[in-house]
Amino acid sequence: MSEIKKFMFVNRKAPHGTIYALESLEVVLITAAFDQDVSLVFLDDGVYQLKKGQQTKGIETKNFSSAYRALEGYDIEKLYVEKESLELRGISEEDLLVDVTVLGRAEMGELMDQQDVILSF
Amino acid sequence: MLHIINKSPLANCSLDSCLRVAQPGDILLIEDAIYAATIGNAFEGKLREAMGRFKIYVLQPDVDARGFTGRVIEGVSPVDYSGFVELTTTNKTCQSWL
Amino acid sequence: MASIEVDGKAYETDEEGYLTNLADWNTEVANYIAKTENINMTDQHWEVVNFLREYFEEYQIAPAVRVLTKAIGKRFGAEKGTSEYLYGLFPYGPGKQACKIAGLPKPTGCI
Secondary structure (H helix, E strand, O other): OOOOOEEEEEEOOOOOOOOHHHHHHHHHHHHHHHOOEEEEEEOHHHHHHHEOOOOOHHHOOOOHHHHHHHHHHHOOOEEEEEHHHHHHOOOOHHHEOOOOEEEOHHHHHHHHHOOOEEEEO | OEEEEOOOOOOOOHHHHHHHHOOOOEEEEOHHHHHHHEOOOOOHHHHHHHOOOOEEEEEHHHHHHOOOOOOEOOOOEEEOHHHHHHHHHHOOOEEEEO | OEEEEEOOEEEEEOOOOOEOOHHHOOHHHHHHHHHHOOOOOOHHHHHHHHHHHHHHHHHOOOOOHHHHHHHHHHHHOHHHOOHHHHHHHOOOOHHHHHHHHOOOOOOOOOO
């Protein structure tokens, strides 16, 4: 690989109701093989993807929330969550199933500005 | 009448539209609409206000799937799949707000 | 729908021979799939297969080969955490063959 690029995945959809969250996660796991500088951002309803305690037995779908905990093993360690998105949903960092960096909207915008490639889900 | 909502109130206005238009009756929140009934979310005030006019139900398997077991606003009634079916049969008409 | 028959019982698989239902797995099925892959299961093979099942149980995904290699090294010692070692056990790819024997889906991004 000649040049390392900064890739950002922007996740804005709740899990389970649509396929976006799962598709994003799959692309992220594949991207990990290319040794790029990958950041994951969770905004708006996207923060619900990281909610602890998801139990999908009752709706008979794959509980892919466990896979976010595997990201560390894939060397994907830059996870960012927007503070305002958490607040609007009555949840806090302790409700999330992985370690994240919580950023305010201004810092989030700056981070977005520094990327080479942005993929939106 | 039974109104069924399946979209998050913070990403889509279908629940808002329903509350604006609908006559008093039953509202069932399923799929991503269950977030409307979670404690501390930005739609909580509107939902509480609507509880005077509507009986609000949530589909419990959808609550569990999203990790909000035990964090549903008091006064909202959980139903399982058979409860869902019962609501559709006890109400004369039923509208899904897509 | 494809299937395999082990001890008189049919198990549903996809067209590549991966078990459709994770819960169908048992050691007889694993041994049967191994045979179709020309692999003679030794303790070292089982170590990897059992590790994969544990990994899947915890994360609900099959790890990429690179991730598996690193994790095996961490768990069983650095000398086992190499692609030489894992490809020695599973010549057609540890991800592909070991996952198949472990009854897991094909790993995401597996070539």
